[in-house]
Amino acid sequence: MSKAAEIDIVSVSKVYGTTTAVEAISLKIPAGTYCCLLGPSGCGKTSTLRMIAGHESISSGDVRLGNTVVTDLPPAKRGTAMMFQSYALFPHLDLIDNVAFSLKMKGVGKEERRAKALDMLKLMQMEAYASRRPAQLSGGQQQRVALARALITDPEALLLDEPLSALDPFLKIRMRAELKKLQTSLGITFVHVTHSQEEAMALADLIVVMNDGRIEQAAHPRTVFERPATAFVARFMGDHNVVSGRVAGSRDGMVVFDVPGGASLAASGQGREVGEPIDIAIRTDHVRIGEPPAKGLGFTGIVANVEYRGSTVKLSVNSAGIEDFTVIIDDTDFFTKPVAVSDAVPIAWDAEDAIVLGRLDS
Numbered sequence: 001m002s003k004a005a006e007i008d009i010v011s012v013s014k015v016y017g018t019t020t021a022v023e024a025i026s027l028k029i030p031a032g033t034y035c036c037l038l039g040p041s042g043c044g045k046t047s048t049l050r051m052i053a054g055h056e057s058i059s060s061g062d063v064r065l066g067n068t069v070v071t072d073l074p075p076a077k078r079g080t081a082m083m084f085q086s087y088a089l090f091p092h093l094d095l096i097d098n099v100a101f102s103l104k105m106k107g108v109g110k111e112e113r114r115a116k117a118l119d120m121l122k123l124m125q126m127e128a129y130a131s132r133r134p135a136q137l138s139g140g141q142q143q144r145v146a147l148a149r150a151l152i153t154d155p156e157a158l159l160l161d162e163p164l165s166a167l168d169p170f171l172k173i174r175m176r177a178e179l180k181k182l183q184t185s186l187g188i189t190f191v192h193v194t195h196s197q198e199e200a201m202a203l204a205d206l207i208v209v210m211n212d213g214r215i216e217q218a219a220h221p222r223t224v225f226e227r228p229a230t231a232f233v234a235r236f237m238g239d240h241n242v243v244s245g246r247v248a249g250s251r252d253g254m255v256v257f258d259v260p261g262g263a264s265l266a267a268s269g270q271g272r273e274v275g276e277p278i279d280i281a282i283r284t285d286h287v288r289i290g291e292p293p294a295k296g297l298g299f300t301g302i303v304a305n306v307e308y309r310g311s312t313v314k315l316s317v318n319s320a321g322i323e324d325f326t327v328i329i330d331d332t333d334f335f336t337k338p339v340a341v342s343d344a345v346p347i348a349w350d351a352e353d354a355i356v357l358g359r360l361d362s
């Protein structure tokens, strides 16, 4: 079972009464991709997943799986399988019957479906528990059974709704590695809904950041982190400061902009109009403190908080028009020249490390 299908979402919307949960999103998920739909609560990721699965009707647009338009097909005819957040195992059935359930619904004979269910339990290293009921299993074991049950239909795509949220932190990290291994070995397309950027970064080949029913960015995790497309993405992924200002001019491949409080700062890029409002993102660990800024581009911040974190130290600084700016510095650098709350520290960065962010058309 290594058939994988591309998923093509074409201008898909979901409207519940007066709420538009998903607004004309388009997305191609290449065959064999581990895709994570990532975003805050209510952004529309579960609705999107359920529309791919066929558990929710599509208000407008189309979903294609491989060469088939599945928009109007029932879930069992789509070539997808879904694993639910709560695992949705039947408490009164043993593991074999739980896993074999969808084959029973398809009319597959008892011998054949039980043999296939045992194979799936073996794949998930759960065959020793075959005659147990779900309540006699740990959370991680229940998850493996739920996976076996979803995979028994040989789906071209597996859809997972917050699959790790019921597990304790330790098990979460272990099962995360197992999910990744499973997807790599099966080679099928996985679409995994999560609100954890750490989970998405650890698992995905393709992260789709959603906000308010729309896609803010769909790219490889490294691109999403290194080149966040919008202020929302930069803030949501974390480890970035977003600073807003107005363009003062462009020179030497960089944009110089002024923040309302008076500081002049720089970011990479060109072709901006003077006076245009911009947002920039600068990684918290790409900021220097204590050095006079090159070419006068930087600002002086007042330290509001110092947090020791072991290998790094986190500073929060404020300045006119720049609130709660975070700087992460190496512990050795910090302790060579420590700063304290209320100190005024010069802050600077290399223009090429600061990215000009786009805005979503509203």
Ligand SMILES: Nc1ncnc2c1ncn2[C@@H]1O[C@H](COP(=O)(O)OP(=O)(O)OP(=O)(O)O)[C@@H](O)[C@H]1O
Residues within 6 Å of the ligand: 016, 017, 019, 020, 021, 039, 040, 041, 042, 043, 044, 045, 046, 047, 048, 195
């Ligand atoms: N059956 C429904 N009827 C009405 N509104 C709904 C329904 N399901 C979802 N919504 C609304 O649609 C929006 C998107 O919900 P959705 O569950 O897709 O978001 P989500 O990103 O998966 O959130 P969460 O992480 O909290 O599950 C929300 O505003 C939600 O309240």
